[in-house]
Amino acid sequence: MKFSYRISVAIAASFLHIPVAQAEGGATKLWELGGFANPESALFDAERGIVYVSNVAGDPTGKDGVGYISRISPAGEMLEAEWVTGMNAPKGLILSGGTLYVSDIDQLVAIDVDSGEITNRWDAEGAIFLNDTAVDESGRIYVSDMIAEAIYVLDGDALSVLAKGEELAHPNGLKIADGQLIVATWGRDLQADFSTLVPGSLLSIDLDSKVISALGSGKGVGNLDGLEQDGAGNWLATDWVSGGLLRIKPDGSHEMLVDLDMGSADLGYIPADKVAIVPMMMNNSLLAYEVE
Helix, strand or coil, rough: CCCHHHHHHHHHCEEEEHHHEEEECCEEEEEEEEECEEEEEEEEEECEEEEEEEEECCCCCCCCCCCEEEECCCCCCCEEEHHHECCCCCCEEEECCCCCEEEEEEEEEECCCCEEEEEEEEEECCCCCCCEEECCCCCCEEEEEECCCCCEEECCCCEEEEEEEHHHHCCEEEECCCCCEEEEEEEECCCCCCCEEEECCCCEEEEECCCCEEECCCCCEECCEEEECCCCCCCCEEECCCCCCCCCCCCCCCCECCCCCCCCCCCEEEECCCEEEEEECCCCCCEEECCC
8 A cells, every 4th residue: 555745744734733932912822733623622631631622523413423522732732633432513521520521412421531431421302502511519510502592401310401591692601600600602693604693792690599690791792602711800712703712801891812713612721821722613723822
């Protein structure tokens, strides 16, 4: 079997690790890594020193069994491109103990991180487009459905609806903070091209009363996808449609840290190093930035 130079160069380029140090507004670009298939979410595992990446690998609603999870190093080196396979269109990732939870269209999937084996799947009744995930101090897992405008909760072995309705404004990114479920919304009046007439913002859901309120002014920010705390009282978010890494302040005001392409998806964050890792879903790559 002959292995041509052109093919070898193409394969090498697909996994290209480009270390750089380039300042862009409020962030410095550290590295870029290719070799993914529509990467949607990145999650840093501090205990194991690993970053997990979900790969939709095609149609984000297609039940085709081709989606998978990659593992990379925090420095941007591919460790295992197809670490866990057998999913459809995996998106949001969250860790609880030794289990990685993954949203997959209308299911929540559990993976044992030591063995890399899928250990459980829960059907989300009425789900259309499960997206981001979060975990609270009690180990309950939350998962958003952007299209159905719902948020589910896995409590024990039961997956049920926590909140549902237009008030959620097509919820996407999720994070737990101070007993509240913080929601990054896509926006209101969803259009055929996935833009919205009203841009999304941050919401807060009280986990005791289930009351939903605006976080800060509630002023529109963008079609928000990923959500992380920056450790300084602010939020880091991505805008999928317009592209970009944003900082959102507690009063709801925001600033663009890095102007990116469309498809800026669910970022991961390494708090100790202040590094944001942004999956570029349309470019099949990850970008890493040190946030100032």
